[in-house]
Amino acid sequence: MVTLFFLFVCFYTALSSSIPLGYDKIYSFGDSLADTGNFLHSGALTNPVIGKLPYGETFFHHATGRCSNGRLIVDFIAEKYGLPYLPPYLPIVESLKSKGKHGVNFAVAGATALDSKFFYDQGIGQILWTNYSLNTQLGWFKRLKSSVCTTKQECNSYFKRSLFLLGEIGGNDYNYAFFVGGNYNKTKGMVPFVVGTISAAASMLIEEGAKHLVVPGNFPIGCSAAYLTLFATQDKAAYDRNGCLKEHNAFSKYHNFQLKLALEKLRQKYPEARIIYADYYGAAMALFHIPHHLGIKNGALSACCGGGGPYNFNYKARCGHIGSKACKDPSSYANWDGVHLTETAYRHVATGLLNGTFTSQPI
Numbered sequence: 001m002v003t004l005f006f007l008f009v010c011f012y013t014a015l016s017s018s019i020p021l022g023y024d025k026i027y028s029f030g031d032s033l034a035d036t037g038n039f040l041h042s043g044a045l046t047n048p049v050i051g052k053l054p055y056g057e058t059f060f061h062h063a064t065g066r067c068s069n070g071r072l073i074v075d076f077i078a079e080k081y082g083l084p085y086l087p088p089y090l091p092i093v094e095s096l097k098s099k100g101k102h103g104v105n106f107a108v109a110g111a112t113a114l115d116s117k118f119f120y121d122q123g124i125g126q127i128l129w130t131n132y133s134l135n136t137q138l139g140w141f142k143r144l145k146s147s148v149c150t151t152k153q154e155c156n157s158y159f160k161r162s163l164f165l166l167g168e169i170g171g172n173d174y175n176y177a178f179f180v181g182g183n184y185n186k187t188k189g190m191v192p193f194v195v196g197t198i199s200a201a202a203s204m205l206i207e208e209g210a211k212h213l214v215v216p217g218n219f220p221i222g223c224s225a226a227y228l229t230l231f232a233t234q235d236k237a238a239y240d241r242n243g244c245l246k247e248h249n250a251f252s253k254y255h256n257f258q259l260k261l262a263l264e265k266l267r268q269k270y271p272e273a274r275i276i277y278a279d280y281y282g283a284a285m286a287l288f289h290i291p292h293h294l295g296i297k298n299g300a301l302s303a304c305c306g307g308g309g310p311y312n313f314n315y316k317a318r319c320g321h322i323g324s325k326a327c328k329d330p331s332s333y334a335n336w337d338g339v340h341l342t343e344t345a346y347r348h349v350a351t352g353l354l355n356g357t358f359t360s361q362p363i
Helices: 002-018 038-042 073-080 090-099 116-121 134-148 152-158 171-179 184-188 191-207 225-230 246-269 280-289 343-354
Strands: 025-029 103-105 162-166 212-216 274-278
Touching (some): 025 073, 025 134, 038 090, 073 162, 073 343, 162 191, 171 184, 171 225, 171 246, 184 246, 246 274, 280 343
Parallel strands (some): 025 103
16 A cells, blocks of 8 residues: 555656646647737738638627637637737737747748648649748747747756647648649648648757647548538538538548657657647537537537528638628637637637647646
């Protein structure tokens, strides 16, 4: 009994020392699922619709550059640790040290894991929202790092209680390929390159001083109003019991499986780092499987803001464009604009992550 008690104390002490009581900084990388304003300030579009209402209407009561009606997953994580909402990198680039003391958001709406050259070489570069890839964001981080620490020892100390959110990223790589007519097998060939890029980014961040990383998988794209509209079919066998497209969800699961394998290799290479897989797919599926139990009264497949159609997604009248209209109660929807989720849905996913239900180990 004494031996067992001693082993328990040792195990608990080791576990407690490896998991911080809280984080004092958060650094976020990714795409529109995490962007808090970089795309809006990038000048990629002259008048982006995410820069005006109804985007941001629910919580902030004005547009912030977030692709939702309110807060995102990264916002709920910041709230959990008592930190301010992460400022986007681009507007504060000249005063990073003073304004980014609790972390910075490098995510950009439309960003890809692979560099833009890959898509231009494939002849589809013209559809990119932005050329700011994951490598661009890592470059921004290195610039920030040079302003706060120089030696490895200094950086290890500075980042020891920092949480790094590496994604979600990679979803746009597949979106661009699918939306120009790519099929399952052809797009599947991109997965090793996308996963390899994410893995390399995680490795770089660890080498730069990161100790705690969360790397999310992709959402179930087959449940997206955009995919359901663009790839609609009369074949009932193409849909699961939730009304989602089986093949596209299978693709998301394939990406996630490959990503988890890559992360396991990183854990073996960097045993001193906590590398946490975040199961966005699993956390989101409850929204589509039991929507009414989660307060999603109007179903989870139709968009709150859109221009009509079976799923209220019309590419020619997307949310914020002429011909579109936002629903009166976004909290009763899971899908915001056909591609992105509502604040209600993001809160549900974030809760699943922060409670440890959908992470490989507690955040």
